[in-house]
Amino acid sequence: MTIQEMAAACGWRLLAGEEGTGAQVEGCYIGDLLSWVMARAISGNVWLTVMGNVNAIAVAALTDVAGIVLCEDAALDEAARARAELQGIPVYTCPANLYETALQVAGQLHG
Amino acid sequence: MSMLHLHYDVPGDDFTRAGEASGDVKHKLKRLGYEPDAIRRVAIAMYEGEINMVIHAGGGEATVDIDPDKVDILLQDHGPGIADVSKAMQAGWSTAPDNVRSLGFGAGMGLPNMKKYTDLMEIQSVVGEGTTVHMVVNPGQKGS
Numbered sequence: 001m002t003i004q005e006m007a008a009a010c011g012w013r014l015l016a017g018e019e020g021t022g023a024q025v026e027g028c029y030i031g032d033l034l035s036w037v038m039a040r041a042i043s044g045n046v047w048l049t050v051m052g053n054v055n056a057i058a059v060a061a062l063t064d065v066a067g068i069v070l071c072e073d074a075a076l077d078e079a080a081r082a083r084a085e086l087q088g089i090p091v092y093t094c095p096a097n098l099y100e101t102a103l104q105v106a107g108q109l110h111g
Numbered sequence: 112m113s114m115l116h117l118h119y120d121v122p123g124d125d126f127t128r129a130g131e132a133s134g135d136v137k138h139k140l141k142r143l144g145y146e147p148d149a150i151r152r153v154a155i156a157m158y159e160g161e162i163n164m165v166i167h168a169g170g171g172e173a174t175v176d177i178d179p180d181k182v183d184i185l186l187q188d189h190g191p192g193i194a195d196v197s198k199a200m201q202a203g204w205s206t207a208p209d210n211v212r213s214l215g216f217g218a219g220m221g222l223p224n225m226k227k228y229t230d231l232m233e234i235q236s237v238v239g240e241g242t243t244v245h246m247v248v249n250p251g252q253k254g255s
Contacts, residue, residue, distance in 0.1 A: 035220035038155050039227070043147065051215045055162075058130030062137060062154040064147075079127045087134075 012092035019088035050074035113176035123170030133157035149250035192238035
């Protein structure tokens with residue numbers, strides 16, 4: 001399933017990086033500590049976090065995650081939005097918390 | 112003489128530009144057809160190094176030599192140096208200020224991550240003069 005399809009099913013709103021929304025989602029990673037996420041998130045994960053800064057976009061690019069979902073309406077700052085657009089990294093927002101969003105992801109991936 | 116020799120200036124105190132050098136190296140390795148695991152290891156180790164130079168050293172330089180069996184990364188800065196390298200290598204040890212922690216860094220994982228993802232890592236540091244980190248990734252070795 002693509003991240004675009006998952007976002008539509010879960011009601012996430014796209015903030016930036018439309019170019020990359022065809023990426024396939026094969027799993028999920030949750031975390032806010034960037035060094036930790038960088039070492040553990042893997043290609044194809046949808047990354048749930050509240051970190052909407054430019055370094056989060058860099059970590060997403062380096063790990064090849066399918067995209068970022070900023071939970072609990074966490075803000076995406078302007079530099080991060082520009083970088084996500086430039087690099088085609090989809091960033092979504094949703095009001096639900098990390099746990100609720102993870103349940104949505106699990107529902108989509110594992111039905 | 113390496114197959115590809117790259118040089119980058121890493122600007123100090125500018126978090127918005129950290130990751131440009133490692134991103135560019137990642138892109139080039141991809142185009143050269145390196146295996147994803149090796150690319151990932153190089154990118155993570157180099158990005159952590161870049162972040163360290165931004166946080167602690169007011170920037171620095173990165174030199175990368177790419178060969179089929181070896182990616183050689185040299186990070187040099189003229190920052191304050193590391194007083195106790197073995198302590199700095201311990202997971203969880205950090206001297207990063209609070210504003211850096213609020214960005215999602217400064218958890219004392221940078222140097223341990225760099226060691227974990229490389230096949231060779233050497234640190235030379237002189238307090239008051241700066242730090243040099245030499246890392247080598249051999250595609251096909253280690254694995255994450």
